Amino acid sequence: MARSASTLVAGFLIVLALLTLDAAQGQQPFPPTDPSDADALHAVFRQWRLEGEAAAEDPCMKRVWSGSFEINASIDCNCPAISRCRITGLCVVFTLSPI
Numbered sequence: 001m002a003r004s005a006s007t008l009v010a011g012f013l014i015v016l017a018l019l020t021l022d023a024a025q026g027q028q029p030f031p032p033t034d035p036s037d038a039d040a041l042h043a044v045f046r047q048w049r050l051e052g053e054a055a056a057e058d059p060c061m062k063r064v065w066s067g068s069f070e071i072n073a074s075i076d077c078n079c080p081a082i083s084r085c086r087i088t089g090l091c092v093v094f095t096l097s098p099i
Helices: 002-026 035-047
Strands: 064-066 071-078 086-095
Touching: 035 086
Parallel strands: none
Antiparallel strands: 064 071, 071 086
16 A cells, blocks of 8 residues: 555656646747846946846846935836847836935
8 A cells, every 4th residue: 555655646746747848848048138228227226226237137037126224216117028028117116315
């Protein structure tokens, strides 16, 4: 009885692993952000001293920047599977007085 239960569990784990592998192979890699959108966003963030080391990152992969308690920003992106991501929204929060 114990042997058949362990065989059943092993079979279940093998099927689960194969399904996970199949699903992972079907996923497309994340498309990069359009270069002109990324350049414009980085230029604005440099002006606000918000960018830091974010220039090396793809904006649509990062999505949220935290410069300090006083300023935070986030973006929205539209990323079609066969094209480049486009930045479609920018939300910036300025805190006027620190707590």
